[in-house]
Amino acid sequence: MTARLSYGPMHSDLALLDASRVDPLRTLALQARDGESVAFTQLYERTREQAWRVLYRVVGHSPDLEDLLQEAYVQLMKALKGYRGDSKVTTFLHRVCVNVGLMHLRSKRRRPEETTDDVPDTESAPETSNPERAAEVKQAAVLVQQALATMSDDKATVFAYHDLLGLKPEEIADLVDAPVNTVRSRLNRARADFTVAVSKLKGRGP
Amino acid sequence: MKHVSHEQLWNYARAELPADEVASVAEHVDACVACFSTLEDVRAAQRTLSLLPEPPPMPAALAHRVGSNLADALDSRQAQRWLSWFPSMPRWSWAALAVGSLAAAAWLAVHSPPVAVPPPPVVAEVVEPVVVPPVPALPKLTATVASAKHARSGTAALGKSQVVHEGSSLSTEKGGSLSPPRR
Numbered sequence: 001m002t003a004r005l006s007y008g009p010m011h012s013d014l015a016l017l018d019a020s021r022v023d024p025l026r027t028l029a030l031q032a033r034d035g036e037s038v039a040f041t042q043l044y045e046r047t048r049e050q051a052w053r054v055l056y057r058v059v060g061h062s063p064d065l066e067d068l069l070q071e072a073y074v075q076l077m078k079a080l081k082g083y084r085g086d087s088k089v090t091t092f093l094h095r096v097c098v099n100v101g102l103m104h105l106r107s108k109r110r111r112p113e114e115t116t117d118d119v120p121d122t123e124s125a126p127e128t129s130n131p132e133r134a135a136e137v138k139q140a141a142v143l144v145q146q147a148l149a150t151m152s153d154d155k156a157t158v159f160a161y162h163d164l165l166g167l168k169p170e171e172i173a174d175l176v177d178a179p180v181n182t183v184r185s186r187l188n189r190a191r192a193d194f195t196v197a198v199s200k201l202k203g204r205g206p
Numbered sequence: 207m208k209h210v211s212h213e214q215l216w217n218y219a220r221a222e223l224p225a226d227e228v229a230s231v232a233e234h235v236d237a238c239v240a241c242f243s244t245l246e247d248v249r250a251a252q253r254t255l256s257l258l259p260e261p262p263p264m265p266a267a268l269a270h271r272v273g274s275n276l277a278d279a280l281d282s283r284q285a286q287r288w289l290s291w292f293p294s295m296p297r298w299s300w301a302a303l304a305v306g307s308l309a310a311a312a313w314l315a316v317h318s319p320p321v322a323v324p325p326p327p328v329v330a331e332v333v334e335p336v337v338v339p340p341v342p343a344l345p346k347l348t349a350t351v352a353s354a355k356h357a358r359s360g361t362a363a364l365g366k367s368q369v370v371h372e373g374s375s376l377s378t379e380k381g382g383s384l385s386p387p388r389r
Contacts, residue, residue: 041276061259065268074276077283144254188212195216195248
């Protein structure tokens with residue numbers, strides 16, 4: 001537990017030191033923050049699969065995934081400057097990846113002519129034997145991405161955390177720095193917006 | 207008639223509604239066209255979400271490429287960190303550095319002990335060995351002194367001008383004497 005002590009910076013640093021002993025990722029993040037490139041490389045090696053899964057959940061199968069993953073770690077590199085070791089690195093990484101993914105969906109919505117979804121990418125394509133099922137899955141992914149792009153920033157973020165990544169409201173509260181009840185009410189409004197957006201995109205809505 | 211909230215419809219469609227609420231929601235939806243329609247939309251949205259595939263494992267080649275690019279970015283970032291230190295210095299700091307350097311040089315010039323001028327280095331004369339060319343062998347002159355008496359008088363003159371070297375002996379046909387030239 002990384003309780004903030006009110007005795008002064010020394011006690012606070014000791015608390016963080018204890019926390020870094022528990023979490024090796026935290027130690028690596030603190031070392032990377034202080035300019036150790038080897039630590040950042042190790043951090044990437046240990047967290048890349050997680051980051052990949054988060055990005056894939058948000059943006060779906062896309063040839064832009066490689067660029068987005070790289071962008072996420074560049075953002076992480078910058079964000080680590082302000083990292084004090086008082087939050088989990090995976091929390092930090094989730095936040096960065098979701099932000100990068102949602103930004104990508106919004107920029108795609110603003111510039112639909114630049115979409116790259118039709119570009120075949122066999123390297124990371126999911127394997128399916130049923131073409132109908134594959135088309136249905138692809139259509140669902142496009143719908144989710146388009147619906148997310150129409151939602152406001154805070155609602156889309158909470159929705160992505162809960163319904164795409166499966167995080168609990170308590171975990172989301174830590175990520176968005178808001179009370180749990182605020183997260184729950186925001187999630188309900190986000191689901192309503194998502195339902196309306198999907199309905200419209202399917203041509204069923206008003 | 208009060209409609210069912212979206213939250214209740216979402217949980218009802220997922221069978222996550224508390225048991226004591228299920229009957230009342232079901233009853234309302236059966237009677238309310240608007241809520242029934244919304245419930246259909248909720249089910250469509252949930253089905254869309256359920257169709258999303260599980261992320262496949264990250265391709266190894268992609269992971270390697272991103273790792274290499276990040277390593278390059280880290281290298282250039284560290285290089286920029288060094289380079290950025292210089293432009294970040296304000297102009298006055300450069301001026302202060304120059305004035306400080308000049309002041310230090312002046313102080314050193316005033317306070318440093320006089321430097322003894324070392325004597326010029328003695329250049330040892332290099333005596334090159336003189337190669338004496340071999341003296342060409344002179345033509346051997348033969349002299350026949352008629353008599354020792356004439357030779358000692360030294361009054362006789364040579365008939366022809368001849369170079370007489372020391373140790374040479376010379377004679378004339380007429381019996382003149384000779385003596386080696388004195389230097």
